Amino acid sequence: MAGTSGPQSTTVWGGFLSAEPLDAVQLGSNDVSFQLPQDTFRHSDPAEDLQISVQTADGTPLLESLHFDPATWMLAGALPAGHPDLVVVFVAQDGVGGEASTRLTLHAPSN
Numbered sequence: 001m002a003g004t005s006g007p008q009s010t011t012v013w014g015g016f017l018s019a020e021p022l023d024a025v026q027l028g029s030n031d032v033s034f035q036l037p038q039d040t041f042r043h044s045d046p047a048e049d050l051q052i053s054v055q056t057a058d059g060t061p062l063l064e065s066l067h068f069d070p071a072t073w074m075l076a077g078a079l080p081a082g083h084p085d086l087v088v089v090f091v092a093q094d095g096v097g098g099e100a101s102t103r104l105t106l107h108a109p110s111n
Contacts, residue, residue, distance in 0.1 A: 015044035019041050019042075019092065020040050027109050036090060054088050056089070089102070
């Protein structure tokens, strides 16, 4: 099942940053463990140090029960019981303000 939208990218003076689309994930339980693939974001300068963050699609912070580790690109935690599907947006930013983002839909387990 495909993700909810395609990649977004921005051209900036220092280079070009792009994002690959992500497939939706069907959760078997309320536990979340998603490793963002290392090739999700690409920059025209392979040595560029990208800063990765995540938020919900509506721009609100993540649920308190979910945590994203920007050093390992791991999203982990749990959806509260009965929580609906959740769409998160991963955002990469380079050193000169260029941004790219991609969405991930977490399909909650059927209860």
